[in-house]
Ligand SMILES: NC(=O)N[C@@H](CC(=O)O)C(=O)O
């Protein structure tokens with residue numbers, strides 16, 4: 001297949017100023033991640049906008065949405081514009097800042113949502129991720145506010161009163177290991193409440209990192225009732241289970257926690273039937289001091305950008321149409337990223353990635369572009385390798401290496 005490009009846009013044959021021959025590789029629209037933690041400003045030792053952009057491009061992404069739990073928190077126009085500008089300077093993927101819902105993620109007062117929406121960063125997704133927007137009145141107000149510009153509130157669904165001291169999924173393994181559990185109902189009770197609030201307000205709600213079979217069922221019913229809810233699942237929740245906590249290796253510590261095989265199967269089914277709209281990485285880099293310590297003291301979170309596509313291929317098979325929808329078209333639509341997620345045809349921006357589906361590669365934590373090394377896939381042999389990535393017709397990854 002040949003892709004003809006002019007001024008960063010795909011054009012008809014004969015109109016091009018450059019030509020990309022895909023050879024034997026699979027061409028996918030540039031992947032879009034709705035849930036990336038870039039750690040800048042504040043924890044540039046764990047990740048920067050530049051290092052995270054490199055990881056994203058290598059993973060086949062052309063756009064990432066940067067979560068707001070930085071330091072300072074991205075709760076003002078000033079901070080979201082800073083992150084946006086850093087993304088442009090890095091120039092490897094479009095970095096779309098997510099704004100905080102509440103000031104300082106403290107859950108007490110609404111942040112300046114309108115100023116962030118009107119800023120140069122044009123924020124449309126708001127989230128207190130890492131924390132749940134717990135106060136139902138604040139959640140209602142936030143939904144009402146973003147409805148005006150068809151924005152969306154992305155909820156980290158966790159009832160904090162049910163997860164105090166939680167270290168892992170509450171179940172047979174937590175009982176065996178003697179660790180305090182995070183029960184499925186802590187996630188499900190917030191999702192149930194919030195789909196009802198979204199229905200009441202008529203605004204868009206997005207559920208971050210869905211992890212339980214019960215959550216899938218609640219979202220399925222909400223969608224059947226016409227409620228405007230979308231949902232994401234992470235690669236790790238599609239593959240890994242709570243027994244891994246038995247190793248006491250903090251690389252497996254994550255929020256929400258790894259669940260049971262039954263949950264994994266329900267998440268896969270929900271992703272296939274469209275109940276779950278997208279795969280989002282929840283790329284959560286952490287410095288060694290925060291991760292290579294005792295389980296109880298380790299921060300939750302795992303890397304995801306450089307392995308997401310391979311895990312998707314592993315879980316879904318080489319179903320390119322499904323992968324293009326769940327990892328590009330649907331997340332671009334949810335985040336209102338008009339220049340991403342389009343099919344590769346004339347008129348679309350030349351954002352795409354070329355994948356060798358036959359290649360297999362071994363995950364080496366220190367071989368990744370991320371500044372952190374907390375991948376749960378160390379040593380695993382994964383299918384599918386990103387060979388080239390293009391952003392507006394410019395090559396960001398060439399032969400598996402970033403161009404800047
Ligand atoms: N997922 C995690 O375990 N951690 C995330 C926060 C979050 O996504 O909830 C982080 O910022 O490290």
Ligand SMILES: [Zn+2]
Pocket residue numbers: 129130131156208209255256
């Ligand atoms: Zn979260």
